Amino acid sequence: MKLNYHKQNFFKNTYCVFKAVDLELLTDKRPNFTSKSGSKYFYTDEGVYRISSHWGRAATCRWRLQTDDSTARNGAKAGFANWTSFYKDNDVEKLYFIQKSEFTHKYEYFHRNEPSYTTAYILRTAAETRKVLQQLKTITTETKWAKYIPHDDLEDLRNYLINGLITTNKKLPELRRSYND
Structure with a gap:
């Protein structure tokens, strides 16, 4: 309601x-x-x-x-x-999803009741959302993390990790391990 x-x-x-x-x-x-x-x-x-x-x-x-x-x-x-x-808003319910903002072109959190929400996005609590946003910031702005994951295309790796973080419940270490599978 x-x-x-x-x-x-x-x-x-x-x-x-x-x-x-x-x-x-x-x-x-x-x-x-x-x-x-x-x-x-x-x-x-x-x-x-x-x-x-x-x-x-x-x-x-x-x-x-x-x-x-x-x-x-x-x-x-x-x-x-x-x-x-x-x-x-509260800290206990899974109210938030993450997507790339059309306005800022950065990954931001949005409320599940917003019109842009679809079930393709994973809902999280505020604390879980903050953690994933921090990971997304690192993935999109830094490169040193990528040297530990075998890859031929940094953008492909970034897209894989970003998509996994916002559309699945998989944790970042699991996504890193599964990249070349």
């Missing part, structure tokens, strides 16, 4: 990806709420605008901002999310 989020509950244990907006949209507006850390919130019938210098973990929430640096001023960035874009 999907919870209905609104201005009184969206900030309690939720996951959301906010879309970047120009700070100028909110210049003349008074925030409905300002947090202790200085984040400003502006409520609408459709959703919420947030101006903040910190994204990612926000209190009990996982909120990410899809942005490029051109939308920032003095470190503060503005984003908007529809109320329907908020999903429940």
